[in-house]
Amino acid sequence: MIQVQIYPVTMLQTNCCYLRDEKTGKTAVSDPGARSKALEAQIESDGGRLDFVLLTHGHYDHICYAGQLADKYGAKIVTGRHNAPFLRDTYLNGTRNHGIIFTPFEADILLEDGETFFLGETEITYLYTPGHTTGCGVFIFDDVMLAGDLIFRDSYGRTDLPTGSDEQMIDSMRRIKALEGDYTIVPGHGPLTELSYERLHNPLMGRL
Secondary structure (H helix, E strand, C coil): CEEEEEEEECCCCEEEEEEEECCCCCEEEECCCCCCHHHHHHHHHCCCCCCEEECCCCCHHHHCCHHHHHHHHCCEEEEEHHHHHHHCCHHHHCCCCCCCCCCCCCCCEEECCCCEEEECCEEEEEEECCCCCCCCEEEEECCEEEEECCEECCEECCCCCCCCCHHHHHHHHHHHHCCCCCCEEEECECCCEEHHHHHHHCCCHHHC
């Protein structure tokens, strides 16, 4: 079982998550788009260890502090295989257009659709969900989904940025809708939601 704490970062209030496996104390951080002193204080309070940095996709507001955080704590960076170019390309990740200083980095673990790994004793599944970008994916564990910018409460990710695709977004939303059971969705921005709610009320998912 994984505990989840959210530390909003960047001017876009990205939901950067701190994950801690209850039995083993193993930890991970998702989508660190900027530094959070409060997050780092929590890591230090829990022993100063970090096992993984998880990236749902490669836009600057989700990745800009990933390399530094991983280096500081010796963590492995985990993302989907299709997201790898975004970690190097300033056009794809948006730093070029926003005048943001960015140091390219590489992921340590590149996942394929459906692959799993463990944070302590908790299994995490990666699903490839392109649409917002060709590199987007979600991480699922327990009854929680870290959804990045695939889905928000009553909304979904924009598709007009580089590599975005309406067709892929529809396919990805259809796939998420068809998952068995229910999940608490932690979107890339904004309030948490439930998959059961989005199946009924999301303006895109509700039509699928």
